[in-house]
Amino acid sequence: MSYAKELLVAQLAVQRAARLTKQVFADSAKGTVSKSDASPVTIGDFGAQALIIAALKKNFPDDEIVAEEEAAKLREDDSLAEHVWNLVKGTRLDDEKAEKEVLGGSVQSKDEMLDLIDKGDSKGGRSGRIWAIDPIDGTKGFLRGGQYAVCLGLMVDGDVKVGVLGCPNLPVDDAAELSADIGNGEGRGVIFSAVQGEGATSRPLTTGALEEGKRIGMKKITDLSAASFCESVEAGHSNQGDAAQIAQKLGITRPSVRMDSQAKYGSIARGAGDIYLRLPVSKTYQEKIWDHAAGDLIVREAGGQVTDVLGRRLDFGHGRTLAENKGVIAAPAAVHDQVLKVVQEVLSV
Numbered sequence: 001m002s003y004a005k006e007l008l009v010a011q012l013a014v015q016r017a018a019r020l021t022k023q024v025f026a027d028s029a030k031g032t033v034s035k036s037d038a039s040p041v042t043i044g045d046f047g048a049q050a051l052i053i054a055a056l057k058k059n060f061p062d063d064e065i066v067a068e069e070e071a072a073k074l075r076e077d078d079s080l081a082e083h084v085w086n087l088v089k090g091t092r093l094d095d096e097k098a099e100k101e102v103l104g105g106s107v108q109s110k111d112e113m114l115d116l117i118d119k120g121d122s123k124g125g126r127s128g129r130i131w132a133i134d135p136i137d138g139t140k141g142f143l144r145g146g147q148y149a150v151c152l153g154l155m156v157d158g159d160v161k162v163g164v165l166g167c168p169n170l171p172v173d174d175a176a177e178l179s180a181d182i183g184n185g186e187g188r189g190v191i192f193s194a195v196q197g198e199g200a201t202s203r204p205l206t207t208g209a210l211e212e213g214k215r216i217g218m219k220k221i222t223d224l225s226a227a228s229f230c231e232s233v234e235a236g237h238s239n240q241g242d243a244a245q246i247a248q249k250l251g252i253t254r255p256s257v258r259m260d261s262q263a264k265y266g267s268i269a270r271g272a273g274d275i276y277l278r279l280p281v282s283k284t285y286q287e288k289i290w291d292h293a294a295g296d297l298i299v300r301e302a303g304g305q306v307t308d309v310l311g312r313r314l315d316f317g318h319g320r321t322l323a324e325n326k327g328v329i330a331a332p333a334a335v336h337d338q339v340l341k342v343v344q345e346v347l348s349v
């Protein structure tokens with residue numbers, strides 16, 4: 001199997017980071033601060049990013065990393081940094097051997113943690129090995145008590161080769177009904193993974209990475225009117241009015257399931273939902289590569305097709321953003337063209 005070591009490290013790194021985010025999710029104080037674009041970041045985002053980068057630097061010291069967060073806010077506020085440091089030093093896998101031998105054990109000091117967080121500052125691009133990290137995707141969902149995902153992808157020369165999504169609040173059961181609810185938390189926590197050319201799998205977030213995942217696949221739909229749509233919860237992230245018109249034109253009567261984060265990609269990849277639409281809300285917003293790299297590969301390896309609203313494949317080689325794409329349409333390969341056509345009619349593109 002290709003990229004076996006990368007996959008193992010990525011799965012374990014996501015699993016460990018998700019232990020940290022789950023702890024923050026359960027705590028009432030999430031240490032939220034506002035970023036320059038007014039979006040939120042929490043101690044969970046910082047801590048998870050530090051742990052993932054520590055594991056990547058130990059195993060692949062020469063690889064570049066594009067990660068969402070930076071340590072500046074923590075360097076300005078020592079009590080916030082201390083809070084994150086307590087989480088980081090207290091989080092390890094149960095499997096001691098995997099923790100030490102694969103992930104490289106704990107981070108040594110608060111300063112090392114801050115430096116690690118800042119190692120995610122690569123400009124990205126089309127050459128070499130570059131990891132994309134979203135330590136908590138769907139931070140707003142995370143704060144609301146909804147879905148969120150810990151996301152990691154490896155790109156080689158601009159192409160996503162390995163994708164891992166840890167979704168602590170999705171059901172383990174691939175056959176569970178599509179819903180954004182998190183219930184009482186029982187039976188929850190799943191990792192979706194894919195390696196290019198080798199299919200996509202899911203397995204419980206809590207078991208060791210040595211356990212084989214189960215193959216997942218998109219649902220085979222012939223009648224689009226019976227399809228279910230997945231969309232963002234946040235109206236500011238995707239145009240919900242346009243999506244409603246598209247659904248209507250396709251004859252879809254079921255209401256969209258609104259779910260935060262790349263949990264949407266994972267959900268359609270395992271056939272719990274059918275179509276994920278992310279429709280541009282502004283002319284200027286550029287999607288970030290860490291919001292899509294893992295999900296794009298997982299859906300394509302599960303039998304789906306992912307393009308932007310102009311029908312172009314997502315291009316991860318343009319730096320930290322998907323500068324040459326607008327919006328996202330992810331659907332089973334057999335019906336993607338049909339969906340794209342209606343999207344273009346409604347958006348007049």
Ligand SMILES: Nc1ncnc2c1ncn2[C@@H]1O[C@H](COP(=O)(O)O)[C@@H](OP(=O)(O)O)[C@H]1O
Binds near residue numbers: 068237
């Ligand atoms: N105006 C906008 N349009 C599209 N996506 C946006 C956006 N503003 C923020 N986002 C992104 O939407 C992501 C969440 O996606 P979703 O809406 O599917 O839950 C955020 O990830 P983070 O939560 O990691 O910051 C953020 O990067």
Ligand SMILES: [Mg+2]
Binds near residue numbers: 040068
């Ligand atoms: Mg964010």
Ligand SMILES: [Mg+2]
Binds near residue numbers: 134136
């Ligand atoms: Mg994100």
Ligand SMILES: [Mg+2]
Binds near residue numbers: 068135136138
């Ligand atoms: Mg994030």
